[in-house]
Amino acid sequence: MLVRYNPWNEMNAITRQLDSLFQDFQAPTFRTPAAELHETDEAVHLKLELPGVEASYVDIEVSENAVKVVAERKAETKTDENGKVRSEFYYGKFQRVISLRARIQNTAVTTEYKDGILNLTLPKSETEKNKVVKVNLGEISA
Template sequence: MALVRYNPWQELNALERQINSLFADTRVPSARFDRDFIRVPAAELQETDDAILLLLELPGLSAKDLDIQVTEDAVHVFGERKSETKTENNGTTKSEFYYGKFQRVIPLSARIQNTNVTADYKDGILNLTLPKTEQEKNKVVKVNLEQPAA
């Protein structure tokens, strides 16, 4: 008979794994894939002197499935995914449905002119050009470098 050393932390580690698996689908933002279904779309922000460029990855969605609202300091993206896959094999048909609503709020680092936003949606990529307000374009901050008195 072999001696086995008891490790009390092993039970806590198992409990931690179980709790993590319960909350795995609720992390936001998350670009995790669950049967080819993206819970929250991946985003990329790029800031220039005149505008903020936002790219969102929304494969498999049509423009009518998206609702985009732009405020002066954030972009709100709402959508609904409806997808069906059918396969036939040896007289057996397998059908899978993936559907669900998602939303993502992307805060912006500068104020924008939300009335002049341009959008382009092609091949599952949403490209938003968010022009900055004149105040943000001309914002220059002077840094005063004073030597401390000796």
């Protein structure tokens, strides 16, 4: 069987692939919430950025050594007079799991959610607090 080669078919295919690639760059993509960790002797403080997410759509699970946050930004349905919407916002569910270096008391976690910023105070377990022990050398004999 003889097949006739047409270079324009390949050029059209490449053009379609490039157009698709550039559309993907402009389309909203999955966004992992930015996080900030600060550790003190008593607790680990975790701050997560969740702009545009209502508190009722945030789910937090805390274990002894990790925090899992699942959130969802609901789409706002707004259209112009032609019925078309162009948006670069990401809508939908996303999650973040953050491992913690210290063991924490997951039953004593406190939260605050204000202006799209989630603050978690994760108190360290007693064994973590007492991990560092000061040792007295006493008198040094010469």
